[in-house]
Amino acid sequence: DLRNGLRPLGSTPAEFEQDLLSNLYYRRGTTVESASAQDAYETLALTVRDRLAARRARTAAAHYETNPRWVYYLSAEYLLGPQLEQNLLYSGTTDLAPAALKALGFSPEEVEALDVEPGLGNGGLGRLAACLLDSLATLDIPAVGYGIRYDLGIFKQDFENGEQVEKPDDWTFQGDPWEFPAPDDWQTVGFYGYVGPEGWVPGEIVHGEPSHLLVPGYGTETVNIVRLWRARAAQASFDLRRFSAGQYAEAVQEAVKAENISKVLYPDDSTEMGRELRLKQQYFLVSCSLRDIIRRFRFRNSDWSDFPVKTVIQLNDTHPTLAIPELMRLLVDEEKLDWEQAWSLVRQTFAYTCHTLLPEALETWPVDMLGRLLPRHLEIIYRINAELLDEVRATFPDDLSRVRNLSLIQEEPQRRVRMANLAVTGTFKVNGVAELHSQLLTSTTFADFAALWPDKFTNVTNGVTPRRFVRLANPGLSALITEGLGSEDWLRDLSLLSGLAPLADDASFRARWRSEKRHAKSALGLGDPGAMLDVMIKRFHEYKRQQLKILHVITLYQRLQSAPGRFGVPRTVLFGGKAAPAYYAAKSIIKTINAVAAAVAADPKSSGLLRVVFPANYNVTLAEKIIPAADLSEQISMAGKEASGTGNMKLALNGALTIGTLDGANVEIRDRVGADNFFLFGLDAPAALSLRSGDYQPRSYYEADDELRAALDALSNGVFGGAGQEVAQSLLGRDEYLTLADYRSYIDKQDEVAAVWQNQERWTRMSILNTAGSGFFSSDRTVSDYLERIWRASPVRP
C-alpha cells in the first residue's frame, strides 16, 4: 500500500515465495530447514491474510471518509467454514500458493489439510449469518458482524457402537492464524447487583476482549470484518471480592470463572434449556457489541438523533434481543435521554429475523432469573410491556385474549419473559426466511402482532453464497458453467444461471455435466459412482423426519429380500448430521440408521444395489465434499415446520434433484426449477395442520399398508437394535410429525425417482434445469432484498 509507505505485496510466484519465506522467518520464527507442516500452514495463512489486510485498510479508510449508514448483524453463531481455500480464491492466490509451497519443499495437500474450520454455530442459522456476511462484502455494503468467540465450537461427533458421542472441539488448540486480536478495544459488562437511587450497581464485572476475522468480498476490493468477543476476568473483579492473602489462589480462581462465559457454544438448535450461562452469553454479546457500535458512531457523529440514520442492527433470531432493553438503558441511564426519545430511537434502529415455526423453540427466560442477573433490564422490560399493553387495550378494547397473547410476560405455569414478543415490539421490521414461513408467522405465531402492526412484517427468502458452495466446493462444475455461459459473471450475478437452460437440450453438454457429477462422486469415495447418491444432510430433528428416510431404506432392503423386481436402481444413501446431546429421540434415530447401515452392508443381496453411509461429524468442510456429488436431495420435513432450509438450495444449485414436501423454501425452489423437475410428495401445510389438530391415528396407516407394516415390524422386533424399537414406538404412538401419514406418498414418489434415474438423459436434463432455475437462491439476492425492505444502506467502494 503505497499511500502508507508500505512495500507492495508480491504478485509473481517468485515474490509470493519471498513473502512466504519472510513470514516464516520473521513472524513464525523458524526457517525452511526446520519448519514443520504446521509452521508452513501458519505462514501460508499469514501470507494470504496480509493481502486481505491491505484491502481491509483501504476499506476502513473509505468507510471513515464516507461516514455511511452501517449494517450491524448481531448473531450468537457464525458457521464460517474453513478459511484457507476461500481466502486463497478471494485474494487471487489459488495458483500462487501451492506452487510457492512446493518450491520451498512443502506438500501443499499436507499443509492445506491443517486448516481447521471455526465451528461457531449449530447449523442453518449460523451458516446463514456467514453467507450474509460474504454477500454484504461482495456488494460493498459497510457492515460488521458481531458474535462470540467460543473457545469450544460445536462438538465433534463420533460413533461408538453406532451411538453418537460428543468430543470437545478445541478449534484454537494450535492458535488461529486468521484472527486479529484487538485487546485495546475491550469493553466492560456488568451482571447481578441491584438498582439503587444511583441506578444499576452490578455485582460482577467481566471484560469483553474482541478479535476479528476478515470477510472479503468476491470480485471487489471490500474487506469487512466479523468481530468476536471473548470473556476475560476483569481486573476489578479481583478487588471487588476483597480476598485475603491466605485465600489468594481460590479468589483468583473465582474471578477466572468469568471467562466461562465464552467457553462453549450451546449445541442445541431448537428447544431452549434455560441455562443461566446461556443468558449471560447473550447479554455479554449484546452489551459488548452495542458499546462498540456506539463508539464507532461517535467517530463521525455527535447527535443521537442521527443514530438510526447511520445504524441498523439486525437481530439474528431472539438470541441477541436483550440489545433492545440494553440500548434503552444506555440511552436513558447513561446518556440521560428521556424515555420517549430513547424508545423512538431504539424502535427505528433494530430489526428482527425469526427462524422458526416450532412453538417450543420460542425463547423465554424465567422472570426470576432475568431479574437477578439483569435487574435494571427487567424494570425496562416491564415499562415497555406496560406501554405495549396500553396500546393493545386502546386498539382492541375489551379483548383480554389479545392482551394475554401479546404481553411480554407469560404468566403460566411460571412467569417468563417472551423474547420473541420483546423482539417484535422493539423493532421496525420483522422478517421470516421463506415466503411460506413469513405467511405462517403472520397467520399463526405472530397473528395478533400482525393485526396490531401489519406493516412491520415482511419476508426475506434465505440464500447461500455461490462462491463457497459452487465455485469452491465444485470447481469442475463451475468451470463447465463458466464455459456454458461464456463468462464468470454468474459468480456475482447468479440469475445468469438461467442461461444454462437451453444447454439442457444439448447432448454433449449433458454428457459433460454427467461426467462432472461422477467425478465428484469418485472424489467423495463413498459408494459406487454409478449408483444414485441420495443424501440427507442436516441437523437431526424429528420434524425434519430422518425417520421417514430410514423407513424408506428399510423398505428397499426388504424388497431386496422378497420382491427384488420392485427394488429399483442402485443407490447409496448418505446421512450426515448431529443431534443435540440431550435430544434422546434424535439420538435413537442416529443409532438406528447406523444399525440399518450395518445390516445392509452385511447382506450380500445388497451388494452393488444398496449401501447406507453415515460419515461422522457433518460440518461445513464435509458439506463442501458431499454437495457436489449428490444426485438426490432429501427435503422431507413435515410441511409447516421447516422455516426455510438452505441445504436444499446448495444441493439444487449443484444439480441435485429434490424430493421434498411443500415446506420452507422448497416451495420456491419448485416454483423456480419447474414442477416437472421436482419430486413433490406428502401433505401440504394446511392438510398437515388439520390432520394434526384432528384425531390422527398413526396405527391406521400401519394397518393399511403392507410395506409400512413390514418396515415398522422389523424396527419393533429389534432387527435393527433397541433404539429401533424406540423409534417404532414413537411412530406408532404419537407420531407427532405425521411420518406414517406421508409414508406411502413418499415411497411412491421414490419409485418414480428410480424410474427417472433409469433414463440418464432425462435425469441430466432435469439436473441442469435445477441449476439453471436456482439463481434466485444466491445470498447476494437475499442481501439485496434486506437492503430494499429493511436496511436501506448503500455501497461504499474502497
Ligand code: 26M
Ligand atoms: C437457543 C437457545 C439455547 C441454545 C441454542 C439455541 C439455538 C441455536 C441455534 C436455537 C436455534 C438455533 O438455530 C435454529 C436454526 O438453525 N434455524 C434454521 O435457520 C435456517 C436459516 O434461516 C433455516 O433455513 C432453517 O429452516 C431453520 O431451522
